[in-house]
Every structure is written in structure tokens, then in C-alpha cells.
Amino acid sequence: METLDTNKELDIIKSAQEIERIAWKVFLNRNGLSFKRELTAEEKKSVTDVEDYEYYRDIAKKIHNKKQLAVLNKKYPIIDVPASGKPCWWEGAYTLLFVYSKYKGNFVLRGYNGEVEKFLKDNYTHYFCYKSMWCGGESRSHWNFWKKDVSIFEPNYSKKRRGSAGERKFIVRQYSNSFWGSEDVEKNELVLKFKRLPKQWISEFDKF
Numbered sequence: 001m002e003t004l005d006t007n008k009e010l011d012i013i014k015s016a017q018e019i020e021r022i023a024w025k026v027f028l029n030r031n032g033l034s035f036k037r038e039l040t041a042e043e044k045k046s047v048t049d050v051e052d053y054e055y056y057r058d059i060a061k062k063i064h065n066k067k068q069l070a071v072l073n074k075k076y077p078i079i080d081v082p083a084s085g086k087p088c089w090w091e092g093a094y095t096l097l098f099v100y101s102k103y104k105g106n107f108v109l110r111g112y113n114g115e116v117e118k119f120l121k122d123n124y125t126h127y128f129c130y131k132s133m134w135c136g137g138e139s140r141s142h143w144n145f146w147k148k149d150v151s152i153f154e155p156n157y158s159k160k161r162r163g164s165a166g167e168r169k170f171i172v173r174q175y176s177n178s179f180w181g182s183e184d185v186e187k188n189e190l191v192l193k194f195k196r197l198p199k200q201w202i203s204e205f206d207k208f
Contacts, residue, residue, distance in 0.1 A: 023057045024048070025135060026060055063134060076098065077108070079108065079109050079110065080110050080111060093135040094112065095109075096132045097129050097130070098131075099129045100129065102127065102201040102205075103126060106199070106200060126201065128152060130143055130144075149174060149175060150175075151173055151175065152197070170194040170196070171193055172192040175189055
């Protein structure tokens with residue numbers, strides 16, 4: 001019982017620290033601020049210990065809750081990738097990576113984008129994954145395939161766009177000489193189309 005209580009306390013502390021980190025990033029982005037050096041705890045406190053700063057904490061709590069729900073809804077094992085860098089938009093963006101692998105099943109990698117990417121490539125093959133990146137109150141997401149010459153395109157419902165980039169289905173496509181999203185596909189290049197992507201590795205992906 002004591003161990004469970006201790007773990008719960010650690011989770012609460014970790015969540016509070018993550019919310020403060022997100023709130024600070026939102027505060028900087030919304031106000032167009034940046035600093036040449038990392039502020040000390042006392043310097044930050046002079047900014048964060050005011051009533052108006054609660055606005056940024058409220059935004060941070062919503063972002064944090066969305067991240068947690070995204071993981072819990074999948075009910076996959078979670079692997080926390082150790083962090084050594086600092087938060088920033090690309091390499092240091094907080095990332096949830098939902099991996100569907102052939103040999104290790106489904107799982108979630110959680111950490112900074114650059115370190116999560118390196119951990120994935122160093123330890124796994126034969127997977128496709130959905131990446132959700134968060135930084136400063138903004139988020140981006142996209143699908144990836146483990147091979148560099150294979151891309152996953154999401155459905156596009158715009159009437160203005162034509163070709164494979166305008167398809168109303170998910171496209172998993174091998175390419176060599178064709179432009180990204182164009183119809184110029186070599187005859188020997190494999191193209192798979194899905195109304196919905198599978199939630200596990202399928203034998204069709206072994207053909208790539």
C-alpha cells in the first residue's frame with residue numbers, strides 16, 4: 001500500500017512539473033518573449049506568482065489532460081524515453097509516439113521528439129507510427145513508416161487538390177522518382193489504400 005501511495009505522489013508531482021513547464025512555454029509564446037539564458041527559479045517566480053499567470057496554467061492543464069487522455073485511450077504499454085535536452089519546437093517538442101510494430105506489438109514512446117526518434121530507430125524495425133508533438137500550446141501530428149522510401153498520406157477532402165495527395169483514403173506508398181503526393185508513381189512501386197489504417201502490423205506491409 002505504501003509503495004502504491006508513493007507512486008501516486010510521484011505521478012502527481014510529475015504532472016504538476018509538466019503543467020508548469022507547459023504553462024511557461026505558453027506564456028513565452030503568447031507574449032512573444034525569449035531569453036538568452038535560462039531564468040533562475042527566483043526570477044521565474046516573480047512572473048509566475050501573480051494572479052494573471054493562472055490563465056497560462058489553465059491552458060497548460062488542458063493541454064496536459066489531452067496528452068494523458070491520448071495515451072490512456074489507447075491502453076498500450078508506455079515507454080518513457082529519458083530526457084537530456086531542453087524543450088524547443090522541433091527536437092525538444094514533447095512527443096507521444098504510438099507505435100504499431102511487427103515484432104513488439106503496440107506501444108507508446110513518450111519524451112522529447114529528437115530523443116524519441118533516436119530511441120525508436122535504434123531499437124525497432126518493421127513498424128508504422130502516429131506522432132503527436134506538443135510545444136507552447138500548439139500541436140502537430142503525422143504518420144510515419146519505418147522505411148525512408150515509404151510514406152503514409154492522410155485523407156484529403158479538399159476539392160482543389162488533385163492526385164494522390166487529394167485522395168479520400170489513407171495511402172501507404174513506396175516511391176523513388178516521384179514527387180511527394182503526386183500521381184507520378186513508377187509501375188514497380190507499391191501503393192496501398194485504406195479507409196482506415198489498421199491498428200496493428202499487417203502482412204501487406206511486409207511487401208515494402
